[in-house]
Structures are given as C-alpha cells and as structure tokens.
Amino acid sequence: MAIVQPKSLKYRKAAAHIFMLFFLSLIMFPLLMIVAISFRQGNYSVGDVIPKLSTSTLDHWRLALGFDVTKLNRVPGSVVNFVNTDDGKVQMYVSTKEDDSFRAFISEAFDPEDVKKVESLDDAVEVSSSFDVESIDSGKLSDSDSAFALCKLLAHKIVVKTGEGDSSLRYIIDKNDKEGTSYGIYKETITPPPFPVLRWLWNSVKVAFITSFLIICLSTTSAYAFARMKFAGKNTILNGMLIFQMFPAVLALVAIYALFDKIGEYIPWLGLNTHGGLILSYMGGIALHIWTIKGYFETIDASLEEAAAIDGATPWQAFRLILLPLSVPILAVVFILAFIATVAEVPVASVLLLDMDELTLAVGAQQYLYPQNYLWGDFAAAAVLSGLPITIVFLLAQRWLVGGLTAGGVKG
C-alpha cells in the first residue's frame, strides 16, 4: 500500500495470516476425514485422520470403481493334511466344519515340485477336487512335520477348486498369523461391486452439464430482457421470482412427483425415472442466476448495444455479438454454480429417479447407508468421487474468469 501505515501492521498481518491458516485447516478437516475413511479397512467412521498403512485398504475404492474385491476368509475348524500317492505325488485332504456341517474334500494328485516354482497367487496352480472321499489309508498320510513343511511350501501357490461353474469355491493355504506358526485353509470370496458407482458418476456429470448449459441459455436471455427492455410489471416479476425461489424444492416433492408422473404419460422421455425429467425440474431454479447476470449486464454500458443497433444489428445480434462476449466471466460463474448445485442435489433427484442404473451419484451414494449398517468406507469413496467433476470444471473455468473485458469501450 502506498499509504503510510503504523508499525503494528507487521504483527497484525502475521496474526491475520495465522488465523487464515487455522481457518483453512478447519475447513479442510472434513475432507481429510472423508478421504481417510475411504482408505480405512472396514466401514467405520472413527479412526486416525492420517490412515496407518497396516489398516489401510484399497477395497472401498475397488468397489467404487467397479472392480471385484477378493478376500480370503479362514474356514473355521479346518484340518489340512496330505496323502502321498505311489508315484511320488501328493493329494491335499481337507476337512472343514462349515455351517455346522462337516465336509471333506480331496484334491487331485499333484507334484509339489511343480507348484514350488509358482511366484505369486495370481499364477497359482489350480487343482480340482472331489467330495467323494474314500477312506484314507492312514499309512499314506504325512506326519505333522511333513504336513507343516508342505503347507509352508504350498501356501499361496496352489488353489483347490471344489464344485463346478457358479457354485465353485476356491481354497488356499495361508498362514494363520504373521509369523507362520500354523497354517490353515482359506476360502476365497469374491465380492462384486454392489452398486454401479461409475455409472452414477457418469449420470451426474451428464445431467449437470446439460442442466448448466440450459440454465445459462435461459437465464442470460431472461436477464437481457430484464436489464435492457422496458415492459410493464418488470420489477414485480423480478421480486416475485426471487421470493418464490426462497422456498426450497424439498417442500414440493410430492407435487413434483405427481407433476412428472403426469408429464410422463404424454412425453415419455420427460417423465419419472428419466434424466430428461430431472433436467426439466432443475430449470426452475434460475431466479438467483437471472439476478446475478442482470446485475452484470447493467454494468455494461448500453451505448454499446445502441451503437450496434445503429450499425444494423437486431436485438438478438446485439445480444449475441456484443453483450455475450463481454459477459464471459459471469457466464463462467453461473455455469460453475449451476454445476455444483446440480451435482450435489439430492431431494428432487431421489424422488424422480427410481432405477438403480439411472441414479445420480449424490442419491446413489446414500444406498450405502443401510439403516442398521452404515457402510462408511464405501460411502466415503463414492463421496470423494462426486467431488472430482466439480473440481475439474472449476479448474477449467478459470480461463474465463477474467476482468477488464470492457476496458476501452466507453469513456468514464
């Protein structure tokens, strides 16, 4: 500043900066919590803010992005032993107690030497097995030391498959504890992603983009009329619009449902459970945008459009060729605001969209919150995903948020 300041300014500036940093970290804290939750094993909402590596997992993200999650679950009460065949091969014999019933299966014969070469679980040798367990010759069973040695050798390198097709199960030998003092049988469970999160993300982005674009079209033309034209009742309509918009859409959910139900009878692609209908319902929320754009238009000297009129431009041409190019910053602002509002909107979307595949991300993420069992981890991953399109749009729109567009046009 050019003005001479008292000496205490230095300290006041430092205090202001410290306060700002504190305030910013306060604002960032919930975001960090959500990100931490999405990496935390299990579906808990409490825990460390910075996730510990040992309790971190990518499973929530895998489910959110459409990948299956494979887990190894210990089969309770299982005993694994090996039967030595005559030709030097080995058969794995497993007995388990699942679902209170006793089960046993025996694998095909295989050569441990072949399996030894396997590097990782992905390349594991798969052997089929049969439940048809004839009596085992106890003389052919390995003793406990050899069995332990074989377990250690074969852990994560061999997969025993039971059953056929859809009902097949895969069993793997794995350590029971970190040190490997004992081994057990683990069943591989594959969890498919429960909800089509990426599809929801695409739905959100699609609906938000189209809505924002249409909102810009409607509100700029309306704002032009309010800013530049003279007609009866202008102020009444403006203030009336604002007052009506003060009532949130949540109050009218029943009415909205009934309305779109009716519309759907005549125009199918605008009815319930369609994105067209959802976009149409968002078209009503433009009063605030009209006010914003109208205010901006009023800062642009009307003599520019008068000069255009004298040059031969129709009102539409003056609007499109002169006023719009000069209003690019406010258009970017309105686009961003409308985009954020649409992506985050829950009540109306939850009423109008019914099919799982049609949901937007904001509505769909709530599916993770079963009444007795909030799946916080998966929910957090979906929530972070919904912030991504907004961030990208915001960054891209920076280009157009420039000032001084009308410099040089008019004097004083």
Place this chain on the structure above:
Amino acid sequence: MADVLLQKVRKNYNPVLLKDTLRNINLDIKDGDFIVFVGPSGCGKSTLLRMIAGLEDITDGDLMIGGKRVNDVPPSQRNIGMVFQSYALYPHMTVFENMAFGLKLKKMDKEEIRRRVVQAADVLGLEAFLERKPKALSGGQRQRVAIGRCIVQNPSVFLFDEPLSNLDAALRVKMRLEIAKLHRELNATIIYVTHDQVEAMTLADKICVLSPLAMNPQTESNLEQFGAPLELYNHPVNKFVAGFIGSPKMNFLKGEIESVAEDKCVVKLSNGEKITACVDARRAQVGNTVTLGVRPEHLVKADSDKADGGKISCKVSVTENLGAEFFVYMDCESSEVGSDFTVKSDCELDVRPGDTMEVGIPSSACYLFDEEGKAFPRTAVYKRS
C-alpha cells in the same frame, strides 16, 4: 445526403406526470448543413438527437429524413451514423472489426469491406491502428475510430453526441478542426450536440438553442432560436439565447424606458444612470420595465469616444489576467444577476480589487429585452476594431 425535417415534435417520458421534455420542435435542416444543438443541462438536446437516431420514441409530431416519414423506422434502416459521447467502441474487437461490424451484418463482400475500412482509416489517420483493440488507443484515436465506424456506412446524416467533451483541451481544438475538415470533405448533413458554445460558434452553419422546459413549463416551445451563429450573437430573440451565447455571459442591467425614438431608446437604470441603446422600442411604453444587455467584450474605456451610449461606475471585485485577455468582475447595483458585472479587455487594465472603475457602453452594443425577456429589434450592431 439528406435533409432532416422535424414538425411539431414533442417528447414526453412519463405520460402520467404530463411533463414534456421537448415541445413543439420545428426544424428544417437542409442537405449538407452542419447543425449544432446547444442548451444547458436538461434541455433535451441529447433526447432530440436520439429521437432523430431512432433510439427514443417520438411522442407526437413527424420526423422526415430525406422526405420520408421515419417515426416508426428502426435506427438501422434510417441510414444514419452516430458518434457517442463515450465512443461506445466494441472492446473485444480490433479497430478493423469495429469499423467492419456494420458492413458484416449487411453481409457485404469481404473485399468491399476491407476497401471501405482502409479508405476511412486513411481519411482519419488510423492506418497504423487497425489491428489494435480499443483499450490500446488514446482518447483522440478512439474518437476517430468511432467516427470511422460511421463513415464506412455512408450514412445520409451524421449525428454527434457531445463527442469532444471527454477530451483534453488541446486535443479538443485539434479534433474540432478535423470535424470541420470532415464536413467539408464529405459534404454530409451533420447534427452535433454540445454544451460548449465555442464548438457551436465555430463549427455550425446554424445553431439551434433549446431551453429546459422546467425553466418555463407553460411555454409554447422550448426551441428558442434557430439561426446562423452570428445571427444568434447579434440578434438573439430573447434573454435566454442572449445569455447563453457568448462567453463570458452577457451583462444584464435592470431599468425602465425613459424615452423611445425610431432607432434609439433611452433607458434609466435602477441606480439612476441613463444609457442610450440603438434598439427599436416603439412597441413598448415609457416607464415599462426592461433589461439592458451588454456583452463584456463590447465595453470600452469611459473616456473613449466609442462610449456614446453612456457610462457606468462600479466597484471592482476580482481581476483575472490571462495574458491574452483581462477580466474584471465588478459589483453593480443595477445588475440583474446578483450584482455581477463583467468586463473583458484585450489590454491590461490598471485596476485592483476595491477600486471603483468607470466603463463606457457603446450605444450600438446594447441589447434590450422587455419584461418577459423578449428582445427588441436592434438597429445597429457594434463592430470591435
């Protein structure tokens, strides 16, 4: 090129309040004339210009351009060009695009557009600036671009709305000469609005003086006088025009008629002094209240032989020495406006504030106005030598 004819034009912004802005304007502007609208703030000169342009509706009356009634014709079809006070250049377009905008809208051939724009740029000295944006130009250059934007359209009437008021003094003089040159070269009908009477007196073929209706709401028309500059200077029809034209303002002195002759009239001022004026006051009677007007630049030294009208003696309040001119502001009891009495002299006078100075009034330099402000016809005109 076209004539512009206004017949009984009236403008009322707010019918509910029944307050006219312009009333009964009748103007006959001939092809190729340079007409200047002058008047104080609020007199409606910009409104009148905008009505001719088509940017405002005409409440009553007819506007003819080139013989055709254009009241309901939109601005783009009236074949006019307008230069705004604030230039109104399109900030997001280059100078070339600014000038080409109107032609592009008419879907003219690109080559033809280029030819016209370059030609106009040459006339105005803008060749070097064609690719610049308005924010990179100075005020005078911007004004020239605005003029160029009009020229390329070849309009029949040019309208200027106080174009020089945003320029500094030196640039104003330069641009004034350029506009005069432009008028000669294009031989166009130009209507020019200004509150600066120097521009009015120097540029105009005819001046149109307008007065604010608020000043005299019952008047029949707020167009006070329409005539050549010197006509307005030497033979103003009323006190308003007399006081408006000429800087510094004419001195007005209260008095009453003492005697009337065919070509002279003796006026007794309220402080007793008698002044002889070369006016024909036969329509008035002895004893009528009148106002005597005399311009500051026409006052002479009391002992000069030109002071045949009379003398007046007042106390000096302020003196201003501009080098080229010398102003003396005096307090005079008979003055109508407060007590101001101004003297403008070419040579330095040896007076100081507080002195009493006697000035001489040539009888041919007097103007006389009746009680309502209407002028009596002058029988002689003072020529300074």
